[in-house]
Each structure stands twice: as C-alpha cells, then as structure tokens.
Amino acid sequence: DAGITQSPRHKVTETGTPVTLRCHQTENHRYMYWYRQDPGHGLRLIHYSYGVKDTDKGEVSDGYSVSRSKTEDFLLTLESATSSQTSVYFCAISEGSGRGDNEQFFGPGTRLTVL
C-alpha cells in the first residue's frame, strides 16, 4: 500500500446523498483506476485516468463520476448514492511505462455502506 492512500477508509451514508472518495498517490504514476469489489463479482473497473483531466469509463461506470485535476489525486463521486453501491472500493495506480508491463499497485480500500 505504500505510496497510495484512500480516504475515507470507512463510510456509512444514506441513500440519495452524494459521496466522494479520494485516492492520493506519491509515485507520480500516469494511470489511476477505481474498482469496486463485491462477493461473486470479483474486482470490476469503474473508471480510470490516463493523465490529468483524461479519464475513461470502465465496466461498471453508471452512477459514478471521476475527476483528476492533479497527477496525485483521483476522485470518485457517487452523485446520489444507492444501496447497490454498497461495496469495497479500491484505487490502483500504474506507471504506464510504454513497455507493455502494466502491473498495478493498490490502495488499502474504502468500505462504503449505503443505508
């Protein structure tokens, strides 16, 4: 988890409220990712970023938006949280060296509960 932090680590919120999760890296890696992890579904990509202000959708992007105004920060926003968004959210980073080796390094996760 070194070099990647997520905040908050735990959050309980109510349906309909906005929620923002933050991922912060100190590695200066180009790529940043948001995943959610649910039992029976493994790890699914929500959104990713390939540079400041450059983002793209993943497999399960509906109901989520992201922003990246600085290299080190990648924000995930749930505009109006729903119970189906109760999950553990992981941020990951990748150097994007261009060699094709694209191992990812993961943060510690944020456990979000939507009541």
Next chain:
Amino acid sequence: SQQGEEDPQALSIQEGENATMNCSYKTSINNLQWYRQNSGRGLVHLILIRSNEREKHSGRLRVTLDTSKKSSSLLITASRAADTASYFCATAVQGAQKLVFGQGTRLTINP
C-alpha cells in the same frame, strides 16, 4: 463479463504442500498477471508473464501460460500459513492499460 475465470474457487491444503490455481481467459492477451489479497487489504502484484513467455519463476511461485489453451496456472511450492489469501489472475489486452480480473481463488493453508 469477466475475462479470467479461476479454478478452483476455494482450496484448502496442509502447510508444506504445494498449491495450484488455474486461470482461463477468453481473448488474446498482452500479458497475464497474478495478484494476492489478504483479508481486508488491497491486492498485491505477484508476477507478470508476457504472451510470448511460457513459464516464469519468482521465489516459491511458478507461473505457466498456454496461449493456445488460453490458460495459466500459479503454483505455490512448500506452502506456509502466511500464504493464506485470495489469489486473482488479471489479463491485459493488447494496447490497453486496463486489466480484467477474475473472481479469485481463496487459498487456506492449515497448520
């Protein structure tokens, strides 16, 4: 839909035994990676094998890749209690910086 499918979903062995996990995928890949996740923690990268490689070693880990069968295996030799974790394969499609993860194998090492 998931690209990688791990088999078995759960595996329980005695300490000192070898553990083998398998991963199958559907499309052509650039590389295949294995990750470990300890309970309540983030994933940790273990090993990457490129599509033109057939076998790779790292300490007690041995990974094989058969692109004709679209499958990979992860062997952990001389298992230890600390190896208890979930193991995920992830595939990288050519030209993409995204990974697609399987659902994982939960490995339990009994003392």
